[in-house]
Amino acid sequence: MRTIAVINQKGGCGKTITAINLSAFLAREQRRVLLVDMDPQGHATLGLLGNAVPPSKTMYDVFLQEPGGRATALRDVIRSIHDNLHVASADILLSAIPETLAGQIGRENILSEALAGVAGDYDYVVVDCPPAVGLLTFNALKACSEAIVPMDPSFFALHGIGKLLETFEVLVKDTGHQIVPRVLVTLYPGRSPFVKAVVDEIRHHLDGRHFDVVIRYSIKLAEAASHGVPIVDYCRHCAGFDDYQALAAEVLRQEADFPDAEPVAIRQNGSARNGRADQNEGADDDHEVLSAPASTPEGVMFTVEASDAEQVHLAGDFNDWTLDGSEMELIDGIWTKVVKLPPGRYRYRYVIDGQWQSDPLNTVVEPSAYGGHDSILVVAG
16 A cells, blocks of 8 residues: 655645545546545545535544544545545644644554554555644654655745755654655746746756656646546546646556555454455464564564574664664574554564665565665554
8 A cells, every 4th residue: 555645835836636636547547545635624625525515524533532432443534436536534623633632642643543444445545734744744744655745836835845855854863754755846837947947956956756747737627626526527638637647657657666465464463464365364373473574462573584694683663763672582593573563554674684674574665765675564453
């Protein structure tokens, strides 16, 4: 499951339009897509549901769990647009969450834990972030492995991109969570030499971190949103249709970096599973433990075979990627370590005699912002 945050603290850059139309085109290509609206303005919700009856439950309910009440799962707020496209709605109540949860331990991981509950249901999760850097945006970034940064070709937008990239660096420094950002030029008029110079500047300074496609300005995109439908269902003969179709194609081409398998999912009272079926269906628990990270009464057990190694560490975003105290224990040629992990989505690697590598027994990896690939693990509640 690829998780993509659409983020920019600057408003009016086509962020929500991008989230809606990318989701719709991915669904058109037979991918199962969930669009999560994390903006209290609820524009992604409005842009897909139009004048439909407002949902009784929204992302506000997922974040705000009443004491003693039944937890609101992400599935409880998801609405179906069509077979392959679903939306988790938001409204203005979501704006109260940062203040309401102030000081609550683990509040930055709520969305990660919620997405763990639908791991395996979707091929893509696209998160529309609010136009600000705060708790809601931080939740989105912690829950995602990729980010699309829509940017209109202006001087102020160019200046703001540097600040936003600093936010990703702070995320890695403070939490160890790595995210791969790519800039997407939007609202492109294509007439001014200055505009062309700005785009050239982006491609020069962000080599490898930008999309090749450019989204041209199209009034049809705004019209489609006002009718509560994506451009694919509104007008097929306009620049907006052509450009977002090309963006989806570019995103799909990147799937080569993301194996066609679900993240290894750990159920706290069960064994290691992937999103579709048991990895060793019918096998006994002992063999399952050696095939992937697996649940034990003490926590999640990680295992790697490296009988000739002198020292092996387990590093991940759950321990800030530090090697201090992360040594694994060698038993009969198998290195093991048990870690207590709350529900959530995690990245990890093994460090074998100083060499960082992904888990050879876990086929699900994602590119690291620092090169190579991280293995992916989901701990479900």
